[in-house]
Amino acid sequence: MKLPSGLRLEGTPFDGREFSRLWFVATATYGVGDIVTTIALIGFSEKVREANPLIRAAVDALGNAGLVGLKLAVFLTFILVSVDAAQREDPIFYYLPPIVLTVMGTFTTVYNVRLLMG
Template sequence: MSRSRNRRRRRPAYLQRPQEFYWLWIAATATYGVGDVVSTIAFLEYVPTIQEANPVVAFALDSFGLGGLVALKIAVYLVMLWISVSGARDGDGLLYYFPPVLLTIVGTYLTASNMRLLLMA
């Protein structure tokens, strides 16, 4: 039996361990989705002297306002979720775990950075 057949018969990781899958994505949502968005909005609204440093986010904000920021975040989140689910279906642990862990790390860093900017202002 070939390796690819074994992978097809194995249930995806998100079905084998659904609690793990949910908690990985809850952490990503809390930090990248909520924490970064809320802290970005706070420092843009309450400290007008601070400008957004990320050119892609700055373009989204300038072109579409706060809705552009949220739409950009949702698009990135959905692409990463798709990569994670595809990795789980293929039995690829790296592609399964990497997206939510990366979003959690990036979200934590960006939220902390935004909060530091707010406190320094």
């Protein structure tokens, strides 16, 4: 599959391997850790309910698919922001999206695990 030229890093000062590493960590924390622990909380905890009203509404309407769909939409939006920033040679908005998702994902994963254990 060939990507449109606007979705490539060629011709930018940014390295594709670095991009992959940044987004791998964001995927592991926000994409996997947060989703798995949130599903565990929603499915197995009678004491805890989802605090985020948008996620709660998505789960109420579509179940776990709503949660995953919403997270995927956020994730893809952030990737597009990062790639667009690379095209504009803007290092702040190139690095900021994967860093924000990594921090959010790490925090929510650890918080969810604490809730599961308590």
